[in-house]
Amino acid sequence: MISLRTLAKFLSSPIxxxxxxxxxxxFGIDHTSILAPPxxxxxxxxxxxxxxxxxxxxxxxxxxxxxxVTVAVNNLLLKSSTISKxxxxxxxxxxxxxxxxxxxxxxxxxxxxPCIVMPVLLGILAFTExxxxxxxxx
Numbered sequence: 308m309i310s311l312r313t314l315a316k317f318l319s320s321p322i323x324x325x326x327x328x329x330x331x332x333x334f335g336i337d338h339t340s341i342l343a344p345p346x347x348x349x350x351x352x353x354x355x356x357x358x359x360x361x362x363x364x365x366x367x368x369x370x371x372x373x374x375x376v377t378v379a380v381n382n383l384l385l386k387s388s389t390i391s392k393x394x395x396x397x398x399x400x401x402x403x404x405x406x407x408x409x410x411x412x413x414x415x416x417x418x419x420x421p422c423i424v425m426p427v428l429l430g431i432l433a434f435t436e437x438x439x440x441x442x443x444x445x
Contacts, residue, residue: 311431311435312431312435312436312437315428315431315432315435316382316432318424319378319379319428319429319432320379320382320383322375322379323375323376323378323379323380325372325375326372326373326375326376326377326378327372328341328372329369329375330368330369330372330376331372332350332365332368333364333366333368333369335365339351347414348412348414351364353408353409354367354368354408356412357404357405357407357408357411371401374394374397374401378394378429381394382432386437388433388436391429391432391433392434394429394433395426395429395430395434398425398426398429399426402421402423402426405419405422406419406422406423409422
């Protein structure tokens with residue numbers, strides 16, 4: 308049977324895809340319309356609603372994007388409990404700000420589900436351990 312930790316890794320790793328789009332946005336290559344096609348508010352409109360100063364849009368997008376990519380890299384390659392905890396503790400206020408900006412731009416409450424689910428998944432990863440494989444000894 309699949310473990311809760313494995314399920315959390317499987318469900319949280321795809322956040323790397325929007326993370327890459329955020330990094331590209333930070334470097335001036337805006338493909339974020341994939342995340343919110345019109346008439347939905349753009350990433351820029353969400354940043355404005357969250358109160359981030361315009362001159363910080365690009366660096367904030369790069370940092371946020373890299374952290375999203377780090378989730379998948381840590382799940383699949385690094386497997387660091389310290390990084391898992393760092394991601395969890397930064398995700399709680401981060402996703403709260405995202406949910407707040409979604410509300411400010413008038414998105415339906417259903418758009419906030421990832422803002423609840425991701426910190427829970429990251430919490431599972433931060434505070435559970437890998438299952439040890441049983442070795443057969445004779």
